Amino acid sequence: MIQLIHVSKSYDRRVALSDLTLEIGKGEFVLLMGPSGAGKSTLLRMLIGEERPDQGQIFVQGKNVGQLRQSEVPYLRRKIGTVFQDFRLLPKKSVFENVALPLIVQRSSTADIRRKVTEALRAVGVEHKKDQSPASLSTGEQQRACIARAIVNGPVVLLADEPTGNLDPERTAEIIELFKLINARGTTVVVATHDPHVMSLVNRRVITLMQGVLMPERQGGDSVGV
Numbered sequence: 001m002i003q004l005i006h007v008s009k010s011y012d013r014r015v016a017l018s019d020l021t022l023e024i025g026k027g028e029f030v031l032l033m034g035p036s037g038a039g040k041s042t043l044l045r046m047l048i049g050e051e052r053p054d055q056g057q058i059f060v061q062g063k064n065v066g067q068l069r070q071s072e073v074p075y076l077r078r079k080i081g082t083v084f085q086d087f088r089l090l091p092k093k094s095v096f097e098n099v100a101l102p103l104i105v106q107r108s109s110t111a112d113i114r115r116k117v118t119e120a121l122r123a124v125g126v127e128h129k130k131d132q133s134p135a136s137l138s139t140g141e142q143q144r145a146c147i148a149r150a151i152v153n154g155p156v157v158l159l160a161d162e163p164t165g166n167l168d169p170e171r172t173a174e175i176i177e178l179f180k181l182i183n184a185r186g187t188t189v190v191v192a193t194h195d196p197h198v199m200s201l202v203n204r205r206v207i208t209l210m211q212g213v214l215m216p217e218r219q220g221g222d223s224v225g226v
Helices: 040-047 072-077 095-105 110-124 140-151 169-184 197-201
Strands: 001-009 012-026 028-035 055-060 079-084 157-161 187-191 205-210
Touching: 001 040, 001 079, 012 040, 012 055, 012 205, 028 040, 028 169, 040 157, 040 187, 072 079, 079 140, 079 205, 095 110, 095 140, 110 140, 110 169, 140 157, 140 169, 140 197, 157 169, 169 187, 169 197
Parallel strands: 028 187, 028 205, 079 157, 157 187
Antiparallel strands: 001 012, 001 055
């Protein structure tokens, strides 16, 4: 599903990733752990073609992401849902309209948009908020709306970059449970976080980065912090 082969990336002589080689299989739920600046966000940006490696190769569903033409990148992203810490909801559009954006870009029919958005909102528990503005939602509800937008197109991979960074422990647990449900439906889920509490909630594979270097893997639920 996802394969990185000797991937390196630097910014103005600062190493973001160093000779990274790893595989993430179809249907896995993986935590990408590490402190701020460890290279987690860089890795996720490269998986969606937003950044290109200086060295090495990145494959997502058999596609060499680093060699895609710019015109091919949007087609890659249709298969990948992304969730961000800062939400990136458009304030002048309703929750429904925000979630519908990926489908509108693809020129889906009105009927498909209505059906898929309703299903996504229902799946994350905010269908009753569909006509409201993002500003009227709680922080947890805004993150749920972001997750709905990420899954509305039925992606094969879901990437989440510090998705619980703005949430309290109770809301964090709720969001992690949502990711588990999405994963149970067959979606490969990769959650980047520096929060050991998240690891305690997910007894799954843990990939740890420290200053761009891959550390020995361990299992979620361990008591070891990052």
